[in-house]
Amino acid sequence: MKLSDLYWYRITPLHFLLWPISVLYGFFLTLKKLCYWLEILPSVKLPVTVIMIDSISVEDGSKTPLLLWLVDCLITQGYRPGIITRDNSDRPNLPHEITCESDTHSVDGKTFLLAHHCRASCPVWVGSDRIATAHALLSAHPECNIIICNGGMHYYQLERDVEIITVDFSAHSFGNGLLVPAGPLRINLNQLKKSDILVTNGKPDHPRDMSKWGKTYIMQLADEMVYNVLKPEIQQSVSCFKNKHLHIVTDANNSRWCFDLMQNKGLHAKLHSYAENHRFSQHEINLPEADAILMPEENALQCKKLANDKLWALPRKAWINNELLEIIIKKLENKN
The missing domain is CATH 3.40.50 (Rossmann fold)
Known part of the structure; x- marks a missing residue:
């Protein structure tokens, strides 16, 4: 909690x-x-x-x-939209663009999630000063x-x-x-x-x-489908995990949602909740006893380089x- x-x-x-x-x-x-x-x-x-x-x-x-x-x-x-968001780090940084190749340890999960989904169609820039960040984005992407x-x-x-x-x-x-x-x-x-x-x-x-x-x-908000982190083209319904030895790993920002998901979908899973904005390590997401591991998408994308084929991302889509x-x-x- x-x-x-x-x-x-x-x-x-x-x-x-x-x-x-x-x-x-x-x-x-x-x-x-x-x-x-x-x-x-x-x-x-x-x-x-x-x-x-x-x-x-x-x-x-x-x-x-x-x-x-x-x-x-x-x-x-x-x-042609562009997104600006505030830098939440302790150190003020100059405006800079966030992409799928950005260091996941230098940006928060939600900002990285935006960059992952938007890609080249909508640049995502972050900075301490919103006005300076907006000008920097428009200078780099005049088409926006x-x-x-x-x-x-x-x-x-x-x-x-x-x-x-x-x-x-x-x-x-x-x-x-x-x-x-x-x-x-x-x-x-x-x-x-x-x-x-x-x-x-x-x-x-x-x-x-x-x-x-x-x-x-x-x-x-729909959270019916999940996809494999290493093979995003593979998708399954959340209900497919009911009879599996399931673990759900999340930070505290999403723990309430994950708990509600378990209750609403009838999932028998072990919930691992870590501190807010937690930076996950290899041993925290590679659980040998698990048949599958679910993570909120923003957490899962930050763990892509640490993932194995058991890790699944759970996105939330707005309707x-x-x-x-x-x-x-x-x-x-x-x-x-």
Whole structure:
């Protein structure tokens, strides 16, 4: 269990101490947005359309599947998107491109997953400064006519043309309902009515009044199929592993999802969960007693050089009504 599961989904005496900080943080965010809206603080407008995708919660895991869905849809419509994401390392780095050949130990799993799926059709660049990263991407790939900013809900210095916020009910996104640092929320729920586009996944544990929110679109995440890491063309249904001596290996970021998968699919597996953003070693994924080893795709791809033919990757794919794509395309056309 992650520390955040014990901390962000309950109220303890510590939360009463942190609650005033959360209130001040919310006030700071409102003031910051107002300063950019009044042009007291300068913002930067890129020469191409900018789509910002972020989640309401720090624990939201549905943002990456949504981003991959959007990339595929834009490419199908004839657009040439590029992705920028923030460098989460402790050392500030200059903007640089992430590819399938990048060192998996120097980039986080979700960013490497984006690069693996997008490949040459959609460059993925990472850097500490989003604006500098966007300019570097456009300089290296002048054919790109859309920038997708992964994260950056409160980064108002970069002007966005379309804002998409994900709300993942299946991941208990709301937690105790408090803003960070007392809770997992990045934004007050009352401000969702001002968001451009809201995409929800799963159903809330408790009935919620969403009538005051903006227009919402339902997303479903499919995790029915797996593929062999060394031979990606070999695919099987997850249910095929029911009668096998199965092990599931994951980091804490995906442990809740993997546990739910075992329950929902009736898998009798041994779950190995490691720390958040864990760098896996050979002995952790090569288990002689196992008939098969399943890993979330972002973890499995980082272990490709260590893998044997027992290792299978479990991807999550987003399924969304075409209405959302129509709305996004309409907004893009209105910007041109």
